[in-house]
Amino acid sequence: MADLVSETRCFGGSQRTYEHRSDSCGCAMRLAAYVPDLLESATAPVLVYLSGLTCTEENATTKAGFQRVAAELGLIVVAPDTSPRGDHVPDAEDEYDFGKGAGFYLDATEEPWCENYRMKSYVTGELLRLIEGELPADMARVGITGHSMGGHGALTLHLKNPELFKTVSAFAPIVAPTEVPWGQKALSRYLGEDPSRWAAYDASRLVREAPSAAEILVDQGTADNFLEEQLRPHLFEEACRESGQKLTLRMQEGYDHSYYFVSTFIEDHLRWHAERLTG
């Protein structure tokens, strides 16, 4: 099903890169998977990590430093790419926040994007089937997290699919894409100009319609350059309060948007997921 591109020992487990043909995205896709050492025939819970703008499957695995705690907890961590790839895939060159590296975890409906930009279908379907087929994963215990655009992906994919992703957290997520420039740009071009078609990809709107039974953990740095214009976590906080959604929003004093921020708090997130997936 998937080719093993590389495998590297790390904290007593195995950090792998796989490549496979994606029908959802119409291209070859890569993903990274950290697999802790397990007893023969044992299975482990899974945390899917969705990365932000400009990232590939590699950013989290090289910079987030999650492997130590994943090994301790016996947690598989899978990081897919952030968009379709390949020369035949349409792109918006010179735009870091649209096209390749900026799939926004949605299924595009507009030409020329709708052929390949189908990351929602990819993550909720093919990716999970691949995890089940290739890894010693307990598919009844899968959580999701992400950073920035990937935090948006984690929140929306959990809220729409709580049966697939039982637990959820996010680092500096885009929580209200219909109301901020990154989101408005991406949604209008992937989905068309009619804002009524965007609501299914807006975590703050989704949580008002149908809050999740799961608690949500969000960490957000106060020195994040994107805080006021693009992220606006208090819009999500307000939506959660109004809908009765349990949320732990931690404003982290002095932290920015980088992986120095993610790496500082990822241990808390892994423990949060592991506790709820194995409890």
Place this chain on the structure above:
Amino acid sequence: MADLVSETRCFGGSQRTYEHRSDSCGCAMRLAAYVPDLLESATAPVLVYLSGLTCTEENATTKAGFQRVAAELGLIVVAPDTSPRGDHVPDAEDEYDFGKGAGFYLDATEEPWCENYRMKSYVTGELLRLIEGELPADMARVGITGHSMGGHGALTLHLKNPELFKTVSAFAPIVAPTEVPWGQKALSRYLGEDPSRWAAYDASRLVREAPSAAEILVDQGTADNFLEEQLRPHLFEEACRESGQKLTLRMQEGYDHSYYFVSTFIEDHLRWHAERLTG
């Protein structure tokens, strides 16, 4: 003395990049410094981390994941660049193992390298003065470590300057550059064809002449692609045994040459240095 290029909060401390004019190297040089939160007017021991071929000051700070333990131990970690930089600095384009990114922590004597490729003088002089001037550092408690070419740098600079760098360790170091292709290429071009001029930069030779009072810690992965041709740690082990040098060489089963290897064991190294610098 130095410009603060960036400062990012990480694990309760501050990950900084500085740029300054280097007289040793005749160019602007960058360095990364992690400074844990300290009590007012307190000073901290310092660990200098030397990176390997192709690296800059950024590789260790983004990929090694040392900040968590450095914060816990109250240890400053400083990572300089690996060579002089700038358009006026001679380079060997298309050669990853010579020229920029491959300074080998020596002072070149041959044209055109001798004007700028003076990383030995830089690390043992200017860099330490800059640390003393800019950071809350206790200069009586400075250790040194490094990876691959940087492990070579750490071992040789400690052995020649045990009064500057009191403790030493290395990850997958080049231990016998006069006997391996990477070293022979670099030494012959930076220092000239006469091998008698290379000995001062060969850890295995230095340790035979003058072992250190400090114990040396070396980690080496058994699945490292460069193990047999370039690294050959047993040459150093033999030299240490013959000269009475205390060495802990740990062959780490299945680990390769990457930062997945470094990140797995860097906690042990930080604790090793901190224990000896603060004991």
